[in-house]
Amino acid sequence: MEDTLQKNWTPTSWLEKPIKQLPEYPDQALLDESFETLKTLPPLVTSWEIEALKNKLAQVSAGKAFLLQGGDCAESFHLTKSSKIVNMVKVLLQTSFILIHEMGVPVVRVGRIAGQYAKPRSQDFEEVNGQKIHNYRGDLINGFEATKEARTPDPRRLIEGYHKAGLTLNFLRALADEGFADLHHPEQWEMDFMKNNQYYKEYEAMVESITKAVRFVDAISPDKFATLQKVDFYTSHEALNLYYDSAQTRKVPRKPGFYNLSAHMVWLGNRTRDLDDAHVEYLRGIENPIGIKVGPPFTIDDTLKLIETLNPTHEAGKIVLITRFGKEKIENGLPSLIKAVRREGFPVVWSADPMHGNTFSAANNYKTRNFDHILDEIKSAFAIHRSEGSYLGSVHLELTGDNVTECVGGAKGLNESELDINYETFCDPRLNYQQSLEMAFLVSKEWKQSYS
Numbered sequence: 001m002e003d004t005l006q007k008n009w010t011p012t013s014w015l016e017k018p019i020k021q022l023p024e025y026p027d028q029a030l031l032d033e034s035f036e037t038l039k040t041l042p043p044l045v046t047s048w049e050i051e052a053l054k055n056k057l058a059q060v061s062a063g064k065a066f067l068l069q070g071g072d073c074a075e076s077f078h079l080t081k082s083s084k085i086v087n088m089v090k091v092l093l094q095t096s097f098i099l100i101h102e103m104g105v106p107v108v109r110v111g112r113i114a115g116q117y118a119k120p121r122s123q124d125f126e127e128v129n130g131q132k133i134h135n136y137r138g139d140l141i142n143g144f145e146a147t148k149e150a151r152t153p154d155p156r157r158l159i160e161g162y163h164k165a166g167l168t169l170n171f172l173r174a175l176a177d178e179g180f181a182d183l184h185h186p187e188q189w190e191m192d193f194m195k196n197n198q199y200y201k202e203y204e205a206m207v208e209s210i211t212k213a214v215r216f217v218d219a220i221s222p223d224k225f226a227t228l229q230k231v232d233f234y235t236s237h238e239a240l241n242l243y244y245d246s247a248q249t250r251k252v253p254r255k256p257g258f259y260n261l262s263a264h265m266v267w268l269g270n271r272t273r274d275l276d277d278a279h280v281e282y283l284r285g286i287e288n289p290i291g292i293k294v295g296p297p298f299t300i301d302d303t304l305k306l307i308e309t310l311n312p313t314h315e316a317g318k319i320v321l322i323t324r325f326g327k328e329k330i331e332n333g334l335p336s337l338i339k340a341v342r343r344e345g346f347p348v349v350w351s352a353d354p355m356h357g358n359t360f361s362a363a364n365n366y367k368t369r370n371f372d373h374i375l376d377e378i379k380s381a382f383a384i385h386r387s388e389g390s391y392l393g394s395v396h397l398e399l400t401g402d403n404v405t406e407c408v409g410g411a412k413g414l415n416e417s418e419l420d421i422n423y424e425t426f427c428d429p430r431l432n433y434q435q436s437l438e439m440a441f442l443v444s445k446e447w448k449q450s451y452s
């Protein structure tokens, strides 16, 4: 307790601060009731898993491992389905195998999963049929349907979100334990799409080699494969709806401090990182690893203060600095940020989010991203870190294991006129299964050029 008393912090001290990106709930009594109920429900993750992740991230910040963070932009309650979860775990696992194989270092997997239900928006309201209604802010806050009723913030969604996260996590844990028979079959690696790519031969050889390695472990010790892969899979979401996060923020026996037990890691979005606001106030009190999204507009000074506020003891593995400049702005912005963070001696994990600065509207109005622009930002990020003598230890991707048509480009050459074939996202466009595998392969090529 002393530590938090000294900090003058409680899980709800954020309520005293200006709250951005969270609309007021019209029914205060229902909010109180939902919040109190959520406080009594069992935790989704444990403090020792959180500490284990922090230790692994410390290895990443020391240049000895790599962090892959990825998943949906926004999960939806009604898509809490077996096939979605299987496909997501499969794509995250396969991309991580590509990274491990190519880089030869351990890869820490963190999904944007089992709680990624709340979204920041640029506008609070929109007008539909002459009526002003709340913008959709993710299933944790309101409904997608464009009616006044569905869009009214509903605190019962806090409980529903908890249940959906629990169901997702339960299945995820079972799959991560031993559900991956899929991986043993080379045909599951779907290589044909790479045929038009200049790296096809290399890619084919890599898949062959991974398949052999899996078979080998399987052959010498049939039970081992599952055990070797056990659990090394963590969850994360944006700490945006602070009612959800703070109701699940608890003390645990025999450990100091408070843990957010709704996810292993949470991140601070680019639009909620003002030093004097509620989100920073909440995050400065928890023990979990914290991601900080940094992109324009920001100042170096405020970013340094933010890191100091969230990690005053300079604990390694605590802060993942996720830069998201956009391919045009990264050259100008990243070098001075790296220099400043190094000058302060902050032990951060550097991560590149090449997605959020590279979104545009296609001619047919679909919100999309171009595979080549995403890759450009990745390449620039590696080149800049390399020339600054700094370790880029992570990528942050929006991806799915499904065969969607949301981002253009990639080996298959998806074009803008094909976006409507299978455009499913409720928020930002994601790399599909094939684009994700290809991106992992290209990311590892950049990493190898920089660090091996």
Ligand code: PEP
Pocket: 073, 120, 268, 269, 270, 271, 293, 294, 295, 324, 356, 428
């Ligand atoms: C996101 O990660 O989905 C997101 C909204 O990112 P950012 O805060 O970087 O815009």
Ligand code: CO
Pocket: 073, 074, 356, 398, 427, 428
């Ligand atoms: Co997004």
